[in-house]
Amino acid sequence: MLCQTQDFLFKNKMKFFVKIKVKQKEQKVEKFGADSLVVSVKNLPIEGKANQELLEVLAKHFQKPKSSVRIISGFKSRVKIIEV
Secondary structure, eight states, rough: OOOHHHHHHTTTTTTEEEEOSSSSSSSEEEEEEESSEEOOOOSOOSSTHHHHHHHHHHHHHTTGGGGOOEEEOOOTTSSEEEEO
């Protein structure tokens, strides 16, 4: 039963390719294709500040807690894979 529950939880997660734009005047999320987003953030990519802001913006956009949004890959890249 535990395996079935875990499979169910993983199937309900969404994955997106996200291109991040830093040092923008406003935060916004734009759809770019079926499974891609372009997210604008205000912070620079110094000490992970842009990544933190990215997670906050996406959590607000999807109306989920910040803890449910995570970066799968691309921590030091402009193109990332995000799981919600």
